[in-house]
Amino acid sequence: MIKTEYYKDLTKMNTFGMKVKARCFMEYDSVADLVDIEFEELARPVLHIGGGSNLLFTDDFKGTILHSKVNFIEVLDECGEGVPPRGLSQSDSEADEIVEDNAPAEAIYVSVGAGVVFDDFCDWAAKEGLWGAENLSYIPGEVGASAIQNIGAYGVEVKDIIHKVYCYDTLEEEFVHFSVEECGYGYRDSIFNKPEVKGRYIVTHVVFALSREPKPQLGYGQLHESVMAAVGTSDITPAAIRKVIIKIRKEKLPEPSVMGSAGSFFMNPVISKEQYQKIEAAAKAELGADYKVPHYDLPDGTVKVPAAWMIEQCGWKGRRSGGAAVYDKQPLVIVNYTGDAYPEEILSLERRIITSVKAKFGVELHPEVDHI
Numbered sequence: 001m002i003k004t005e006y007y008k009d010l011t012k013m014n015t016f017g018m019k020v021k022a023r024c025f026m027e028y029d030s031v032a033d034l035v036d037i038e039f040e041e042l043a044r045p046v047l048h049i050g051g052g053s054n055l056l057f058t059d060d061f062k063g064t065i066l067h068s069k070v071n072f073i074e075v076l077d078e079c080g081e082g083v084p085p086r087g088l089s090q091s092d093s094e095a096d097e098i099v100e101d102n103a104p105a106e107a108i109y110v111s112v113g114a115g116v117v118f119d120d121f122c123d124w125a126a127k128e129g130l131w132g133a134e135n136l137s138y139i140p141g142e143v144g145a146s147a148i149q150n151i152g153a154y155g156v157e158v159k160d161i162i163h164k165v166y167c168y169d170t171l172e173e174e175f176v177h178f179s180v181e182e183c184g185y186g187y188r189d190s191i192f193n194k195p196e197v198k199g200r201y202i203v204t205h206v207v208f209a210l211s212r213e214p215k216p217q218l219g220y221g222q223l224h225e226s227v228m229a230a231v232g233t234s235d236i237t238p239a240a241i242r243k244v245i246i247k248i249r250k251e252k253l254p255e256p257s258v259m260g261s262a263g264s265f266f267m268n269p270v271i272s273k274e275q276y277q278k279i280e281a282a283a284k285a286e287l288g289a290d291y292k293v294p295h296y297d298l299p300d301g302t303v304k305v306p307a308a309w310m311i312e313q314c315g316w317k318g319r320r321s322g323g324a325a326v327y328d329k330q331p332l333v334i335v336n337y338t339g340d341a342y343p344e345e346i347l348s349l350e351r352r353i354i355t356s357v358k359a360k361f362g363v364e365l366h367p368e369v370d371h372i
Contacts (some may be wrong), residue, residue: 009303014052017260050145070113144203159185227235260336308332
């Protein structure tokens, strides 16, 4: 069933809490409903949103907002046969054999509807004793959006557990699927975000490859120490790691229901080794010879430096600008501090942060959050 509303209030449809409206809002609860939508007739532009957790509405939306309520989690049968999304036949969905000859023997394939809250999926996987999603716990948003954005945290990206992404092609009016390789995943990026195809494909469901074999990923930051302190070495389970990560995230990030935000506002910059060495030398001169700049060496010889560190070094942590502010516990997060911040206040703060980081470090930050 398709539910249509006009001049829909989107305040509760975006975690930033921007008080904006959409000219037309359409919500569907079956994949089959997509076939009935006349996409060429919709008010433009057309935007498909998930939980509204990685976007900033800068004004009322003058086109059509689409939202999925397709909500299911299903373990595929032991033969690895693909299942069509609910409401469609096998032929309509182009469902195919999920497990190829080169697939890991221990993989447990799980089909999840695009409208499922991503953390609900993580919670389900942890309770089932399935490994792979636990490090991604408590990231806001929905499953469909996770596959487009390639969300990540604590050393894991969602591409690491995605097997296939199933979509509706609004141009060709057919159901298609992409292997994880075909998705072209990069840092918070995918083929679905490329200008030439953005908005063309609507994710209907995602097939994840999880495992019952213990595969803890604890190499990020102080995660290993935190898990060891909480449970020791004898009781490391997906549920135990999930509990630790939720605790860490709650300590660092605001609850959207209390203080609006879009989570991490900026991407962590990837710079050359030479540029990093210049930043390190300047930091040691300013902060002491023993000071260590946080960083992550990448396989290609480049270096990822936390944007949060750069922002804090520029003095932005906890600072307010009108109704907007840099969160006092995590400078990577811009918050709707007063609850009624204007989009321009968020944008102004963003521009000032980018300018100051560029002036101090010679590095230009780029927003992770989509500006709509």
